Amino acid sequence: MCGIVGYVGPRDAASIVLAGLRRLEYRGYDSSGLAVLQDDELILRRSIGKIHNLSSLLARQPIHGHVGIGHTRWATHGSVTEANAHPHTDCSGEIVVIHNGIVENYRDVKAELLSEGHVFRSQTDTEVIVHLIEQHRRQTGDLVQAVCTALGQLRGSSAVVVLSALDPGRLVAARLGNAGGVVVGYGEGEMFVASDMPAIVEHTRRVSFLEDRELAVVTDREARFCTLAAEPVQKRIHTIQWDPVAIAKEGYKHFMLKEIDEQARSVTNVIRDRLDLDGAKVRLGLQSFSTDQIRAIQRIYAVACGTAWHAALLAKFQIERLAQIPVEVDYASEFRYRDPLLNPEEDVLLVISQSGETVDTLAAMQEARHKGLRCIGIVNVVGSQAARLADGVIQLNAGPEIGVASTKAFTSMLVAIYLLGLYLGQERGVLSTSDMEQLLQDLVELPGLVGRVLAQDRTYQTLAQRYFKYRDFLYLGRGVNYPIALEGALKLKEISYIHAEGYPAGEMKHGPIALIDENMPVVAIAVQDDVRDKMLSNIEQVRARGGTVIAVATEGDQEVAEKANHAVFVPAASSLLTPVLTTIPLQLFAYHVAVRLGCDVDQPRNLAKSVTVE
Numbered sequence: 001m002c003g004i005v006g007y008v009g010p011r012d013a014a015s016i017v018l019a020g021l022r023r024l025e026y027r028g029y030d031s032s033g034l035a036v037l038q039d040d041e042l043i044l045r046r047s048i049g050k051i052h053n054l055s056s057l058l059a060r061q062p063i064h065g066h067v068g069i070g071h072t073r074w075a076t077h078g079s080v081t082e083a084n085a086h087p088h089t090d091c092s093g094e095i096v097v098i099h100n101g102i103v104e105n106y107r108d109v110k111a112e113l114l115s116e117g118h119v120f121r122s123q124t125d126t127e128v129i130v131h132l133i134e135q136h137r138r139q140t141g142d143l144v145q146a147v148c149t150a151l152g153q154l155r156g157s158s159a160v161v162v163l164s165a166l167d168p169g170r171l172v173a174a175r176l177g178n179a180g181g182v183v184v185g186y187g188e189g190e191m192f193v194a195s196d197m198p199a200i201v202e203h204t205r206r207v208s209f210l211e212d213r214e215l216a217v218v219t220d221r222e223a224r225f226c227t228l229a230a231e232p233v234q235k236r237i238h239t240i241q242w243d244p245v246a247i248a249k250e251g252y253k254h255f256m257l258k259e260i261d262e263q264a265r266s267v268t269n270v271i272r273d274r275l276d277l278d279g280a281k282v283r284l285g286l287q288s289f290s291t292d293q294i295r296a297i298q299r300i301y302a303v304a305c306g307t308a309w310h311a312a313l314l315a316k317f318q319i320e321r322l323a324q325i326p327v328e329v330d331y332a333s334e335f336r337y338r339d340p341l342l343n344p345e346e347d348v349l350l351v352i353s354q355s356g357e358t359v360d361t362l363a364a365m366q367e368a369r370h371k372g373l374r375c376i377g378i379v380n381v382v383g384s385q386a387a388r389l390a391d392g393v394i395q396l397n398a399g400p401e402i403g404v405a406s407t408k409a410f411t412s413m414l415v416a417i418y419l420l421g422l423y424l425g426q427e428r429g430v431l432s433t434s435d436m437e438q439l440l441q442d443l444v445e446l447p448g449l450v451g452r453v454l455a456q457d458r459t460y461q462t463l464a465q466r467y468f469k470y471r472d473f474l475y476l477g478r479g480v481n482y483p484i485a486l487e488g489a490l491k492l493k494e495i496s497y498i499h500a501e502g503y504p505a506g507e508m509k510h511g512p513i514a515l516i517d518e519n520m521p522v523v524a525i526a527v528q529d530d531v532r533d534k535m536l537s538n539i540e541q542v543r544a545r546g547g548t549v550i551a552v553a554t555e556g557d558q559e560v561a562e563k564a565n566h567a568v569f570v571p572a573a574s575s576l577l578t579p580v581l582t583t584i585p586l587q588l589f590a591y592h593v594a595v596r597l598g599c600d601v602d603q604p605r606n607l608a609k610s611v612t613v614e
Contacts, residue, residue: 173210
């Protein structure tokens with residue numbers, strides 16, 4: 001969610017910070033602001049709404065300096081007002097703070113600070129941080145020590161960046177828990193701080209990442225790292241290979257459409273260098289798992305949130321069928337609270353996350369690791385917290401996904417899970433060489449099939465024109481396509497704000513059938529598989545009650561086309577890979593409906609790309 005950008009160097013800080021904030025708009029926000037050290041004085045500019053409001057304010061009231069910080073806020077404490085926007089200042093206006101996360105004990109801390117005479121100007125929990133730092137700096141005269149002491153008094157997960165007029169020429173950044181990433185970027189005579197790589201990739205690809213309870217002191221020449229207990233830390237500098245062009249729209253109206261159209265490439269990137277077709281094997285690079293350890297696995301817990309949770313549901317079908325390992329699927333936000341019965345000798349945690357920074361998912365990892373489980377991570381963002389915590393990682397290699405509603409990352413997850421199922425099956429001796437040859441060939445053909453589905457965009461535009469005024473939809477699927485029904489409904493509601501509900505088709509008669517009439521279209525995934533005839537029966541039941549059916553069917557299936565009101569087609573594929581194809585029409589339908597309604601497709605209201613608070 002909230003975005004952080006900081007700069008120290010010879011260039012104009014305000015313009016660099018503002019450009020970085022624009023690159024973080026995908027994270028979701030409702031206000032923004034920045035602070036720049038100008039002539040030894042901290043000058044703030046803040047506004048509610050979109051970044052262009054802040055840009056307009058800066059055009060009217062420019063500020064110039066060589067050190068600055070900026071923030072996009074997604075409200076947790078306090079309403080959406082200019083006063084609640086970050087940065088926040090201390091009583092004297094000599095220290096400013098930007099912050100991602102939640103201070104869980106802020107009420108107690110605020111009451112204590114008020115009793116000490118501090119004056120608060122906002123309703124936020126963030127403001128207690130800057131006043132704590134102010135108080136401790138008065139006592140010690142040292143900003144870094146003050147930050148360490150102040151953060152030691154806070155409960156909850158936080159990412160914090162501090163700028164002080166009393167300590168010009170440097171930024172102090174720190175991370176507590178899993179509130180989101182803190183990245184330090186190395187330039188030539190300049191340095192950067194950000195919550196996410198896209199904010200600074202235009203300027204540098206050499207970065208270090210803060211871990212839990214670590215702090216960085218950043219000047220224009222260097223970054224020094226330590227723990228909050230003041231113990232020095234040596235950090236590795238990573239070189240990120242992302243191309244800045246990859247985070248531009250490249251002529252598309254929306255990032256979401258661009259990312260949908262990139263799926264043939266992103267699917268290819270998942271399988272690239274991971275298939276040994278001659279040897280009929282999969283190479284995943286999970287060296288920390290020996291063959292004996294893989295054969296000892298008796299159960300996998302798959303945890304995720306949102307769209308990634310739908311991928312986790314597919315993991316149950318794919319891994320159980322390919323590797324013969326039982327899979328339990330949990331919402332990450334519920335996993336730790338049900339006190340799961342875990343066996344470290346036999347169980348493994350599978351974590352699925354686009355950002356690798358989702359707080360609920362990280363909390364589930366911590367719970368599992370605390371109980372001795374080994375973790376496999378499927379993540380997209382290089383160097384993310386989930387990737388670093390996992391014992392073995394499958395990087396999606398999908399590239400930056402800017403649209404809040406996940407598209408290419410989701411289909412990449414499905415392919416990565418399929419690869420994991422193949423790998424586990426081969427290592428456990430479940431899949432024969434001939435099995436593997438066919439399964440790998442199915443995978444090799446998948447990008448071409450994805451391209452064929454994407455070529456039908458005009459069909460989805462026509463459907464959107466027909467159905468964009470409806471306010472309720474029911475999505476139905478069976479077997480491997482039940483999770484796709486859930487995902488299709490989620491996409492529609494996320495970006496168009498139309499109520500949509502995904503359901504296992506066999507359960508339709510146990511409740512949802514009461515809702516069916518001419519005002520609630522039903523989207524039915526009825527491809528050629530072992531439950532196709534059951535889906536055909538569901539379509540007939542809907543039509544018999546005056547309902548309208550949009551069917552996703554296999555090319556050439558005229559029976560489904562005749563029974564449905566409208567049909568879109570996907571190529572025939574192996575059953576475990578068909579969900580990659582059936583999800584794309586639902587993505588495009590949701591996109592074009594949202595566009596017809598004039599919705600903000602890339603940044604839907606109230607949503608954030610990386611959810612870093614519970």
